[in-house]
Amino acid sequence: MAKARVKVPRSVKKGQVFEVKSLVSHKMETGLRKNKKTGKKIPRDIINKFTVNYGGKEVFSADWHPAVSANPYTSFFVKAGASGPMILKWTDDAGKVTEKTVKINVSG
Amino acid sequence: MSEKIITRKIRRRDLLAMAGTGVIAVAGIGLVAGQAKADAAAVAKLMKTHIGGKTPKSGRVTLELPQIAENGNTVPIAVEVQSPMTSSDYVKTLHVYAEGNPSPEVATFRFSPESGKARVSTRMRMRGSQNIIAVAEMSDGSVYMGKKAVKVTIGGCGG
Numbered sequence: 410m411a412k413a414r415v416k417v418p419r420s421v422k423k424g425q426v427f428e429v430k431s432l433v434s435h436k437m438e439t440g441l442r443k444n445k446k447t448g449k450k451i452p453r454d455i456i457n458k459f460t461v462n463y464g465g466k467e468v469f470s471a472d473w474h475p476a477v478s479a480n481p482y483t484s485f486f487v488k489a490g491a492s493g494p495m496i497l498k499w500t501d502d503a504g505k506v507t508e509k510t511v512k513i514n515v516s517g
Numbered sequence: 518m519s520e521k522i523i524t525r526k527i528r529r530r531d532l533l534a535m536a537g538t539g540v541i542a543v544a545g546i547g548l549v550a551g552q553a554k555a556d557a558a559a560v561a562k563l564m565k566t567h568i569g570g571k572t573p574k575s576g577r578v579t580l581e582l583p584q585i586a587e588n589g590n591t592v593p594i595a596v597e598v599q600s601p602m603t604s605s606d607y608v609k610t611l612h613v614y615a616e617g618n619p620s621p622e623v624a625t626f627r628f629s630p631e632s633g634k635a636r637v638s639t640r641m642r643m644r645g646s647q648n649i650i651a652v653a654e655m656s657d658g659s660v661y662m663g664k665k666a667v668k669v670t671i672g673g674c675g676g
Contacts, residue, residue: 426633439642441619468631476615476623478591478640478673485626488602488633 411435413509415497420514421489429461430484433499433507439475456481456501463487463495463513489515560614560621560650567612567625568652571660578611578651578663586643589673595638598653598661602628608635610654617647644672 416430433456440453453475461469469485487495492515499507564573581595598608607630613623626637635653643649646668653661 439619463631466629466631467627468629470627471637472625474620474622474624476618476620476642478642482638482640484638486632486634486636488631490631 411499411501411505411507413497413499413507415495415509415511417495417511417513420516422517423489423491423515425489426486427489428484428486429495429497429511430482431497431509432480432482434480435499435501435507437475437477437479437481441475454502456499456507458498458500459483460498461485461487461495462498464490464493489513491515556621557616557648560616563614563621564612564650564652567610568654568660571658573652573660573662575662577661578653580649580651580663580665581638582649582665582667585668585670587670589643589645589669589671591640591673592643592667592669593638594641594649595636596626596651596663598635600635600655602630602633602635604630605656607632607656608653609656611635611637612652612654613641614650614652615641615643615647616650618642618644623649642673643667643669645669 411434413431413433418427421427435456436454437456438451438454440450442451443449444451455473455475457473459471459473460467468487471483473481493513494510495513497509577599579597583592586592596611596613598611600606600608608628611626614621615623623641628635648664648666651663
């Protein structure tokens, strides 16, 4: 399982729009590179799907193509509803899923 | 007839490249021609499959990219779309295309009214200097487009 890091504010006010920064380690092999010794193409292996669930809803998602850099970094925004978990999920070509849950603390 | 004109143009370009940077440059052009290469036409075709026959209006979409990117392997990119992001008026999807990459598709982002703000930043690969295009589909069906040119010193697509 790939390593993932997610950063959210320690606490947010209800209705506040806050930034979520995420970083996942993945080589994001494009399928275009060649192995220098054998001359064979290295097969494509990228994260093609990224989804974010919060408050029981999918609030943000992305489809990625080989043009996304290795160890994909993404930052996006979410409006604070109620306190609860935010689940970030990355799925790669091999079907491997990396999941990370962060707690959103909503005050007031 | 038109084909003849095109081949003549390419030849002239090759000659110019040879004069400018030597034979290595010509060998490079040969390699590029062998690969499938995205261009403005490929982007237009792909855009059509995504947004249908709609014509994107310019405006509301802002791309933040460096003017000159030293390393094509990781070029920071941020795209922001002006929208109130309410349940009746929000940005549904945002497509990012690259005109000069082996494949024109970069990423598609889906927002919701709970996003609060239609802004996303990430890092992307660029094979060379090119135009990056972002197209936003709004909840009311309208489509907006933004474009920015980036110069790349070292390309980052392998191959």
